[in-house]
Amino acid sequence: MKDILTLARAHVLTAFRERETLFWFLIFPLFLLTILSLIFGRMSDGQDVHFSIALINDPSAASAAPFSPSAIIAEAFAALAAPTDSGHQPLFAIETPQAGQDRDGFLEEKLVELRRGQLAAVLVLPPDFDQRVMDTLDAGRGAPSAEAHLYMSATSVASETAASIIEQVLAEVDRSLLGRVGRFDESRAIAHVTGWVGERESEVDYVDFVLPGILLMAFFASGLFGVPGTILFNRDRKVLRRYWVTPLSVGRYLMGFGAGHLILCALQFTLIVALGKFAFGASISLFGPTTLLILILAVVTFLAFGFLIASLAKSANAGMATANILNMPMMFLSGMFFPITGLPSFMRVVVLANPVTYLLESLRQSVGVQSGTLMPWPWTFVVPVLWIGICTFAGVRRLRWDVQR
């Protein structure tokens, strides 16, 4: 045990004395959190943001009125869902019931998807919506508004953002309808009633949404890049060669290195969470037992990937190239930056095999910024643990003390 603890201490001391390591381990994640929180403090810019929503209206009711408010609303959303000239994704992808499909059944199904985070919002226009709007318009100022039902997730920032855009669209349509009857006052023909899915405990701020992702990304970067970087640079500098002629085994070396890495990640965690809480007012708790378990699982998973890369690469440069190759699919096919629903099937295989998918989703869920899971709960642990086993086994078996001749 003495050897493992002394190796861990040496690893931590070295990290603190090496400026580059200190930067990537501690300064960079803090810098990233600061930048993201300052720039995207309220994720209100709709450009390049894409939401899947469901719209339920009753076209059969529209024919009775001289013009159909529900059709105007549907057209407004269709315009926002149309492909853009610039090639960017449209703001919305809209799901509507098929002709003849049961409206209540469809609503129920979409609310489940909303709860799971697969939809950002559901807008329901009641069957008598057009008639009620027309009545309101005819009745003049002070008449009760027609109600649209807007359902949003209480645990998703994306849902809040999508809902605020939908509210703006409804307000625009409302102004347009009032203009048709020559009214330009402050009255409203359309009102929306908000329905919440999931438990709404507190306001979810952007920093709450981004904090788990930053933590995971920091652990990911230090595992995939920091671990093989340190091991392989030490091998290139012939440091590992010195260990070779002692009774130290590869397994115990990796255990000592891993223990040091855990200490550094605990420090990373403390600093990032402290910055999020005290500088940007994060309200989520990352100290729950499930959250801590997921975070430890994440650190060990990425550490194991680092061991695998170190054991496969012939030099530090080759190791960094391998880490870069793994970096792209693991980060981007995990839901860290955009939703993974709607990806082509071959990409979904990567998503489902990717441990980051499970770690990120379970972490966001455990801190209450996302509801529902893609896979049953045990998979959250099974997939990362499988990867830990495979990578550690390969690392211990294949890691060489010396540059191969």
Added chain:
Amino acid sequence: MTNQIALRVAGLVKHYGSVPAVDGISFEVPLASVFTLLGPNGAGKTTTLEILEGIREADSGELVLFGQPMTRVSRDAKQRMGVLLQDGGFEPHLQVREIIQLFASFFARSRSVDEILDLVALREKAKAQVRTLSGGQRQRMAVGVALVNDPDVVFLDEPTTGLDPQARRNMWDIISGLRSQGKTIILTTHYMEEAEALSDSVCIMDHGKIIAQGSPRDLTGRLGEETLIEFRVDETDGEAIGQLASCCDRLRHDGPLFTLETSDLQRTMTGLLRWSEAQSTRFHDLRVRQPNLEDVFLTMTGRTLRE
């Protein structure tokens, strides 16, 4: 320990591809002695030592360490070994004390850090980071690391290469001190004066084979009772060289450097002075000496150790 032998090697073979780096060598190292593998670069010394240290595995051959036959050096055997690698690095941001503590933690038995620091005279550098040490200090620290487990056998691969004369002399003192403590030392070097000064027995290697082995005195004694006279001259012609050859047993010259081998020093010196007067030639760096291991290697291979 079997017959007071620390290490026995028989028929050791190691190839890199089709090139034989070590070609069937055999030797024994007695306990509490300094055994030196001497030879030019590429002779196979380091490969031999790396097999003995457990870094490489021999293609074939027998290895008996501390009386235990083994095909590869075991972890238990490593507990009793100290190794100074020719080509090894240290984590540059760790302090000398931290490095010694780190390596001490790998062994079941270890000496105190202060004891090691005193042994290699680095007490005042205990808190210095490795990257700030001079070459000599770094090499002393490496020796300290090799001795941290109070080993029974110490492997030192080219311990003085790249050191200045003072640092080299300090290293010799450390090695002599280890020998007097009863440690068995296996050393490689391509400095013949180092081998002569430190070794109880020497094994001269060339092209992966042992071409001679014995004590330094035995090996030089094989050249007979001859004395060598060395000097430089500014210019001379072929006829003059022929005259010079007649006053000694054997004559070699490499440009302006002449070496005369003689079993009758009086006769040769008289002839040499007469030749100088007749040629109006002045001698530079005139030196009379006994044969050394360099001469043994030269006699056996026709090359010098540094070629």
